[in-house]
Amino acid sequence: MTLINNLSTVSSNLKINLPEKSISNPFENIEYFQCLEQSGCASEDSGWIPNHVVQNSSSGDLFIPTYQKLNSYGEFIFDYVWANAFTQHGIQYYPKLLSAIPFTPCHSNKLLGNIKLLDEAINETVDFMTAKKIQTWHVLFPSDLDLTHLEPYTFIKRYGYRFVWKNYGYESFEDYLGKFKSRQRKNIKKERQSITDANIDFEIIESNNINEDHWKTFFHFYCQTYLDRGQAPYLNIEFFKAINAFQNKMHPIIFFAKHHNEYVGASLCFRGKDTLFGRHWGSNVLLKNLHFEACYYQGIQYCIENSIPYFDPGIQGEHKLRRGFEVAKKSSLHMILNKDFRVAIEKFCKEEEQHIDSYIESCKAYTPFSNACRI
Numbered sequence: 557m558t559l560i561n562n563l564s565t566v567s568s569n570l571k572i573n574l575p576e577k578s579i580s581n582p583f584e585n586i587e588y589f590q591c592l593e594q595s596g597c598a599s600e601d602s603g604w605i606p607n608h609v610v611q612n613s614s615s616g617d618l619f620i621p622t623y624q625k626l627n628s629y630g631e632f633i634f635d636y637v638w639a640n641a642f643t644q645h646g647i648q649y650y651p652k653l654l655s656a657i658p659f660t661p662c663h664s665n666k667l668l669g670n671i672k673l674l675d676e677a678i679n680e681t682v683d684f685m686t687a688k689k690i691q692t693w694h695v696l697f698p699s700d701l702d703l704t705h706l707e708p709y710t711f712i713k714r715y716g717y718r719f720v721w722k723n724y725g726y727e728s729f730e731d732y733l734g735k736f737k738s739r740q741r742k743n744i745k746k747e748r749q750s751i752t753d754a755n756i757d758f759e760i761i762e763s764n765n766i767n768e769d770h771w772k773t774f775f776h777f778y779c780q781t782y783l784d785r786g787q788a789p790y791l792n793i794e795f796f797k798a799i800n801a802f803q804n805k806m807h808p809i810i811f812f813a814k815h816h817n818e819y820v821g822a823s824l825c826f827r828g829k830d831t832l833f834g835r836h837w838g839s840n841v842l843l844k845n846l847h848f849e850a851c852y853y854q855g856i857q858y859c860i861e862n863s864i865p866y867f868d869p870g871i872q873g874e875h876k877l878r879r880g881f882e883v884a885k886k887s888s889l890h891m892i893l894n895k896d897f898r899v900a901i902e903k904f905c906k907e908e909e910q911h912i913d914s915y916i917e918s919c920k921a922y923t924p925f926s927n928a929c930r931i
């Protein structure tokens with residue numbers, strides 16, 4: 557096993573056989589991780605120390621994107637309670653190992669390449685953890701295929717949820733609205749009309765048509781979102797400039813909101829083979845319903861017009877329900893080497909799952925769809 561702390565020096569030598577990987581999921585491209593790391597976004601300064609697991613073989617390599625984390629910043633699955641419990645018992649929780657995409661809570665394959673090497677990779681990673689006194693290893697937002705491959709190992713499954721839009725073969729946005737109860741359909745039309753009445757229209761710019769000026773404009777809006785919350789943004793302009801060099805593989809799409817031909821806001825998505833991933837947004841105007849239009853309705857309409865099966869707009873947000881997104885149960889994986897804490901955390905996760913299941917059933921009860929259209 558090799559642990560890599562600088563992808564730029566080895567990425568071209570990795571033999572990762574992923575058919576159609578560049579169009580299946582944009583976040584499975586090694587270049588995406590390179591952009592995060594070379595820009596300084598995922599670095600020791602932000603608590604993300606690259607520690608990628610690579611198992612080599614003449615028949616192809618296995619790559620597991622992995623970081624030593626010095627904090628729980630930018631993960632979107634919260635383990636602060638666990639960290640506090642370790643600390644209270646005099647056990648150091650950080651650094652921890654984390655297999656995830658920095659600042660990107662999107663489900664994707666984390667086991668990239670030759671899966672036949674997984675057993676060796678897992679065993680040698682655990683040996684590394686033991687030698688370095690690292691207590692935990694977390695695999696966040698894994699694909700269903702990852703879950704199947706990792707099932708035999710001593711990971712604890714922790715459940716959560718997210719809201720995903722599904723395309724049931726709609727011919728138009730109006731056809732999609734026909735699925736709703738009358739009141740909810742009227743509310744959505746009213747929200748969209750308010751944007752039209754404010755003289756806002758949208759310009760969609762995709763992949764190679766996005767230039768560096770577009771990224772600079774988007775970055776300005778993106779930063780504004782964090783400034784409004786009193787927070788520092790996760791990503792910097794260098795990251796977006798780096799993305800510009802790999803647009804054919806990552807397929808970014810910017811939905812620019814325009815007022816009298818001037819950009820006033822934007823949302824950023826990445827297009828995969830069967831899913832549109834919503835990632836970031838921002839605006840320099842305070843306009844009611846602009847967020848819903850830019851982040852939800854534009855994406856839904858794009859999926860309908862381009863026959864994309866799924867739209868994943870990002871995690872959290874019950875307000876997505878009444879706009880037609882459906883709640884889905886998802887999971888993450890956690891390896892805890894300390895036996896006592898493994899038992900306690902496994903119990904915690906089982907109890908938490910009961911609350912997650914109850915929440916999901918409550919969400920389903922508040923569906924905006926008419927009885928005839930419920931799945």
